[in-house]
Amino acid sequence: MKTIQAGMLVDRPVTEVVLDEAIQRGQVRQKSGLQATSVRFVEPCLAVSFIDGSGVLLPVQHYPEFDDFDVEDFANLKVGFSGTALCHEGKDLHVSIAGMISASKPLMDMAASVIASRNGRQSSAAKAEAARANGRKGGRPRKTDVTD
Template identity: 30%
Template sequence: MVYELSDAEIDAARERGEKLRTAAPEATAARFDPSSGRLVIDFANGATFMLPARTLQDLENATDDELASVEIEHGYALRWDRLDVDFTIPGLMGGVFGTAAYIAGKAGRTRSVAKAAAARENGRKGGRPRKATS
């Protein structure tokens, strides 16, 4: 059995599609800016989003040429075909720069003057305090 859509159903589907398109801005361009080291994503609504490219999992050691090969897929995702790396744009905008394990590992390696001083002080006291057992 073949079901044919009515003109009203087609018009309603188009209207729903247009509402979806404007509710979630569609990416129209993506590029790597080597002078700043950032990915720049432009949207149909005129907005632009930038982020440091080498903070993304599997792009830490990518060359400028490799990063410049970024492509947009379906207005929703970024793809580096040569590197076999993909990210959704909503995920990037939400701060998801890799897997949970990758992000946790990066957070633990944060370096600051205060953290280095605290580590030295803990070392003088014999290291990190042991966890209390109940």
């Protein structure tokens, strides 16, 4: 998993405009889909639940961030950053849930399969017109073998 160092943010005064922009960014982020509501340790995994009632089990041995954790440390893990990260204040740990999921090859393979299936069902106006045109010609043209 990639570790990102936090940068220094320059303080700027909070005005109505800045506050409105921050609220708007938060609403967009909340609609983006990934919003965990809880985390609990179910040895040997972290069970992360999402706002729609779904969840995922992530085996902690795959994540070096949790190597020095004991059962009590896992009990103190909280969901933070608007449901996008797991946080432990005592250890100053903030881990992206999306990053943890993306580190799992089987989960990413499943996600790719789901996305491909969903995208394959979508029909654009151009696809619909091409299908109608092929239908008027008697259907999709047969493939011809090219032999030299």
